[in-house]
Structures are given as C-alpha cells and as structure tokens.
Amino acid sequence: MQQYGVRRLLILSGQAQWCRQQALGFTRQYSGDWLWIADTPLSDYPQLQRKPEAVQNLLGSEFHHAVFDACEGFNAEALIAVSGTLSSGSLLVLLLPEWSSLERQPDNDSLRWSEAPEPICTPHFIQHIKRQLNADSDVLFWPQNGEFTGQLLAERKVWMVPDGSPTEEQQHLLENLLRADTGTYVLIAGRGRGKSALAGMLAAQWTGKGECWLTAPVQASGNTLQQWANGKISFWAPDALLERCQAELPKNVDWLIIDEAAAIPAPQLYRLIACFPRVLLTTTVQGYEGSGRGFLLKFCAGLKDMHLLNLQQPIRWAENDPLERCIHQLLLVEAENSLSEKPGKLQQIIEINQHQLADNEKLFNQFYGLLTSAHYRTTPLDLRRLFDAPGLSFSVGLDEKQSVIAALWLVDEGGLSPDLAREVWAGRRRPRGNLVAQSLAAHGAEYLAPQLRSARISRIAVVSAMRRQGIARALIVQQIERAKLRGLDYLSVSFGYTEELWQFWQACGFELIHMGSHQEASSGCYAAMAIVPFSQDAVLLARRAKRQFLLNQLLPCVKLHHVNDIAPAELAEEDWRELAGFAFAHRTLEASQVSLYRLLRHQAAICCCLRQLLEGQTTAELLVKESNLNGRKALLQLWRQEVAEALLALNSAKYHYWQNWVAAQLPVISPAA
Numbered sequence: 001m002q003q004y005g006v007r008r009l010l011i012l013s014g015q016a017q018w019c020r021q022q023a024l025g026f027t028r029q030y031s032g033d034w035l036w037i038a039d040t041p042l043s044d045y046p047q048l049q050r051k052p053e054a055v056q057n058l059l060g061s062e063f064h065h066a067v068f069d070a071c072e073g074f075n076a077e078a079l080i081a082v083s084g085t086l087s088s089g090s091l092l093v094l095l096l097p098e099w100s101s102l103e104r105q106p107d108n109d110s111l112r113w114s115e116a117p118e119p120i121c122t123p124h125f126i127q128h129i130k131r132q133l134n135a136d137s138d139v140l141f142w143p144q145n146g147e148f149t150g151q152l153l154a155e156r157k158v159w160m161v162p163d164g165s166p167t168e169e170q171q172h173l174l175e176n177l178l179r180a181d182t183g184t185y186v187l188i189a190g191r192g193r194g195k196s197a198l199a200g201m202l203a204a205q206w207t208g209k210g211e212c213w214l215t216a217p218v219q220a221s222g223n224t225l226q227q228w229a230n231g232k233i234s235f236w237a238p239d240a241l242l243e244r245c246q247a248e249l250p251k252n253v254d255w256l257i258i259d260e261a262a263a264i265p266a267p268q269l270y271r272l273i274a275c276f277p278r279v280l281l282t283t284t285v286q287g288y289e290g291s292g293r294g295f296l297l298k299f300c301a302g303l304k305d306m307h308l309l310n311l312q313q314p315i316r317w318a319e320n321d322p323l324e325r326c327i328h329q330l331l332l333v334e335a336e337n338s339l340s341e342k343p344g345k346l347q348q349i350i351e352i353n354q355h356q357l358a359d360n361e362k363l364f365n366q367f368y369g370l371l372t373s374a375h376y377r378t379t380p381l382d383l384r385r386l387f388d389a390p391g392l393s394f395s396v397g398l399d400e401k402q403s404v405i406a407a408l409w410l411v412d413e414g415g416l417s418p419d420l421a422r423e424v425w426a427g428r429r430r431p432r433g434n435l436v437a438q439s440l441a442a443h444g445a446e447y448l449a450p451q452l453r454s455a456r457i458s459r460i461a462v463v464s465a466m467r468r469q470g471i472a473r474a475l476i477v478q479q480i481e482r483a484k485l486r487g488l489d490y491l492s493v494s495f496g497y498t499e500e501l502w503q504f505w506q507a508c509g510f511e512l513i514h515m516g517s518h519q520e521a522s523s524g525c526y527a528a529m530a531i532v533p534f535s536q537d538a539v540l541l542a543r544r545a546k547r548q549f550l551l552n553q554l555l556p557c558v559k560l561h562h563v564n565d566i567a568p569a570e571l572a573e574e575d576w577r578e579l580a581g582f583a584f585a586h587r588t589l590e591a592s593q594v595s596l597y598r599l600l601r602h603q604a605a606i607c608c609c610l611r612q613l614l615e616g617q618t619t620a621e622l623l624v625k626e627s628n629l630n631g632r633k634a635l636l637q638l639w640r641q642e643v644a645e646a647l648l649a650l651n652s653a654k655y656h657y658w659q660n661w662v663a664a665q666l667p668v669i670s671p672a673a
C-alpha cells in the first residue's frame, strides 16, 4: 500500500467488544497515529480519540491509520472527513455490528436526521452499503463469525511521492496567483489535492511589498499552509481579524488567504473579502457539513471579480485510491456525476415511495445527485434521510431517456394531539420534526396548527439546463392535487429567502406566513415559510398567520399610537389566550408582540418595564442594566410577571380562566375558538 501510495478499508464486523479488541490489536501491532473515532471513548487509549461530531475540526490535518467505530451509530460525514485525512499507506478500520443482522440494528446516528424520537433501523442504507462493499474487491473484510476475505492489491505503478516542488497543476495556478493585481480567487477541490500547500507556496513566493495574512476556522486547519509558507504569513482567528479590520482597514497587506473557507459563515466572509485587495479562499466541497456546497452555489454567485480555480490530482495519496473510491461510492460523494450531461425535455412525472427509490440505484444516484448539485442544504444527512427517514414521499421528472431532470421530496407533518399542540404553542415542548406545523404554533399564534395534517416540500430541484420551462411548477401542481386527495389541510415549504425563490413559490400558489429573524450561516439568507391552504381551517389559519406576520414586520417600525389605530378597543379572546401564553407559559416576546401592544393600550396595564421597551424608549440590554437584573432571562421573567399583573387588573375572571387553560387544566378547544 505504501509503495503504491494507496489506502484501504478494512471492515471488522461482530460484537462491539470483539471489534474493538481486534482494532486495538492493530494499533499495537502497526505503528501510526491510529486516530480513534467513536461515540464512546476508550479509557486509557494512548493516541488521539475524537467523537464523530468533532471530526470536522480535523480538516486539514493528516493521520496515518484510523479506526472508525460505527457499532453504535454510522455518522456518514465523519467517515468521509476521516477518510480524507489519511495519508498514503493507511488503513481505515471500520467497526460494524454483526453483518447478517445489520438491517435490524437501530442506528443511534438516526437521532440526528430522522424525526423519530428513538433510534431507528436503517435497512435501505444497510442494503446499499452491503451491495457496494460486496462488489468492491479492494475492501478487506473480517467478520467475527466467518472467514477473513481480502485480495492483494492488483499490481500498479509505484507511486512517486511528490518531492516538494509544486506539481504541474499547482505550478499553473501559482503563476496565475503570483500575477494577480486584485480579485477574489476561490480554490475548490477534493480532499488532499494540495490546496493548502498551494496557498502556502503563494505566501512563500509572493514578492510584492505587502504581507500575506491567513485566517481559518480552527488554527490547526492552517498548519499545513503555514509550513509551506516558510513563516511568511501571519495567522488571525476570523473574529479577531474582523475586529481588527473594523477598527482600522489593514494597510500593507497584499493577500488574505482564507483556508477551509466554507466553514466560516458567509456574512463574515463577505466583510473580510471587502477589506483586502487580493483574497484566496480554499475549500473542499465534498460531503462535509453541506456548507461547502452552499458556499459554491450561493456565496460565489455573490462575488465580483471572482476566479474559480481547481486541482484534480490527489497528492496525499495516489490516483484511483481504493479507499477514496470506496467511500465515494458508499456515500455517493460524487452522485452529481451520475446526472445526464444532455438532459432532454420532460417526458413524465412519476410518484415514488422510499422503497422504490432506495431499490433503484440509478434513480437514487441521480435524485441525490440533482439535490446536491442544486441545493446548498444537501448533506450526507440527507442521504441517510432519503434512504430511511419515516414519512417521506417523492416525485421525479424524467426525460425521454428516463434520466432524472427534476426531483421533489415531501415530508408528512402535523396530526399532533390537541394537548401536545397546545404544549408546542405554549413553548413548553418542541418534539422532533414538524418544522412548519410547529413553527406556526410556536412563532405564530396558531395553537391549533400542529393538529392539522400537512405535507412540507423539503426539497425541490430542476437540472439547471431545464429551468424556467414550468417543470417544477408541474411537479408541485401534481403534489397539490395529491395532497387534496389525501385530505391534507395544507402544503408547506420552508426556504432560504431570496427574491427569485419567493417569486417561484408565489407562482406555485404559496402564501408567505413567517420569516425567521436570523440569517442562516451557510447561505446568509433568512428562513421563510409559506403554505398553500386547502381546508377551511387552513385557509383561516393562513389568513391569520399572514396578518400576524405583517403586523410583526410592522411593529418595530411604528410608534405605539399607530398600533392603537389598527387595534380593536377591547382585547379579543385570541389576545387573552396569547397574553396568558406569554404570562403563564413560555411564549416568546416576538410571537406575542401584537397582543402585547394591544394590552399596553389599556391604562390598567401598567407594565413599566415592558412598556419602555415596546414604546421604543430603550433596549433590552439597557433595561437589564438599569433594573439591576441578572441577564436577559430575568428581564423576560419580569415582563411575564408584569403582564400577569396587568391581566388580573383588567378582568380577574378571564385571568383565571386563561391561566387554567394555559396550564392545560381545561380542554384545548376554548369558547373563543
């Protein structure tokens, strides 16, 4: 393996104890770093151990040999990330439960991606990996209850270890960069292609007057780069660098290099880029976090004077490396390549269930490939979901060659019991799943919403060559008909708000009902929610939610007396419910603010502290200081108490009624409803 410059996968399958013992035997027998990845760490293990979720911090590092313990859960992104850190000649030892009963083994990792409350079995994924592993003659396999199987490597060219001078590909890019006057250069390549080394070479060889600065999400990820830079680069943590730039624009800096850029939030990147004449960003897009892809799709599109650079040839290992090939096939890292190069016109739309999708390898590859190529949110978690998460259905647009040109993925939502729905509304419970249904209750005032039955469009994508031909709309029209036939109350979507996407959803009949208050790290967009209502309940819900949403948008911009103009004189029953939810449960200020403004119109509602905030006289931070409170939580508690006192002063019968209702001591359906 060392001579050929390759790495291999060895699978140990059996009882966890047995697998771990064998793997420990290897770590003692063969010298190497033997990075050990497991949910449950080993006691007294002399070398580096990490939990799967901490593996992303190892990006840019390099190890010789690793053990990946998947006996309790199979974290796909972590496996991809670890395989990318292994140097030539390494073994990746994968520990799996008993092979013959893998399909019946609950996978703890499913808690991250399935909405079920307990770990679930993942038979479709297991069948897929069994097919791939059985077909790969370079995989070494050692089951507890069976024979070791493994073939010697087929003969190949002895690997020439790169000698330290730039490879041909690196040299070509380096010459371009050394000539750069201004601009943003984005170097995107697979793992171990020599991205960081190239960036370091740039710093080492830069002969301009100014310095080169480096930033990276974790300092360790810049290690390789710094070695190659021969000390001619200064490292800054992203936050510190931003602060420095905001205090004073750096002078005399020619290059800012941002290593592993996709792991830094987009808004920060934009601000950093604006401060330097030349910027080189390096990143990998393969299968980690998904923000790598988000980076490519959304972030780069927003850059001016942007130049995309690419490195193809692996340097950390030889070309056609068995481990890289196997991991790519196992976790569909390059599924995008399975899409047709010349997609044809839409021939038919088919509806398929999860079993049909998982069973059809070509269809599955193209479906997942289309999502990853088109959608910044797609990550290996989605691969796991597509195979085995409960409550999913799909539709696919095919061309005349039966190639996938459009994909739609739907998740069932709602149908919560009345009591649970009220708990969600009150902010006391947030069970997994039901994204839109729960948001309507928790962020809006729709305490009935989680009871309604709906389906959410989780993803939709059309191959880029075939967009603006009505294909996506056709898929959605069909889903609307199907949802009506199923007796659902509404169809929903949650998406990263951009003007174009909103136009699309509007063209498909959706109404905007909620907008998140924070930008998402990967896209820099606000999360928006929209629905198409069918049933009378849902139509009313959409109307109320829309009104609430508009008022919420309006409120921070208007003075209190304007709100008085649009508010009714008396508090409506819905206001009482809402205010009681704020006073006696955990409803948020944002969700309840319309009713809170209405409450403040009444002179009996003293609410000293809350009034100061909502009348725009001060900020929450100042209130905490002035009232000598122990932080924001205490302030919120004070506001809740003030509102409770105001409600009691206004009408003690209603106060007691709604207090009991919120405390879940009365049936959900209130007289007002």
Ligand SMILES: CC(=O)SCCNC(=O)CCNC(=O)[C@H](O)C(C)(C)COP(=O)(O)OP(=O)(O)OC[C@H]1O[C@@H](n2cnc3c(N)ncnc32)[C@H](O)[C@@H]1OP(=O)(O)O
Binding pocket: 374, 375, 457, 458, 459, 460, 461, 462, 463, 466, 467, 468, 469, 470, 471, 472, 473, 474, 493, 494, 495, 496, 499, 500, 501, 503, 504, 505, 507, 508
């Ligand atoms: C939950 C989620 O999945 S949100 C993310 C949605 N998916 C993505 O962003 C992936 C990348 N994008 C795509 O795959 C496609 O652009 C889609 C799925 C958004 C739209 O697919 P298309 O087949 O091009 O849409 P379609 O042709 O049916 O458009 C219908 C109408 O929506 C509107 N519309 C669609 N795309 C756009 C756009 N880019 N800008 C403005 N309006 C648009 C237009 O009114 C259009 O009708 P028109 O062409 O007659 O004017």
Ligand SMILES: Nc1ncnc2c1ncn2[C@@H]1O[C@H](COP(=O)(O)OP(=O)(O)OP(=O)(O)O)[C@@H](O)[C@H]1O
Binding pocket: 059, 060, 061, 062, 084, 085, 162, 163, 164, 165, 166, 167, 170, 189, 190, 191, 192, 193, 194, 195, 196, 197, 198, 224, 284, 315, 316
């Ligand atoms: N021209 C070269 N000669 C010798 N070694 C090289 C050369 N270029 C890169 N390397 C080495 O190859 C390995 C991979 O390079 P590097 O870390 O730059 O790749 P990368 O694409 O940034 O990888 P990752 O995606 O894992 O961060 C490193 O050990 C690096 O020192």
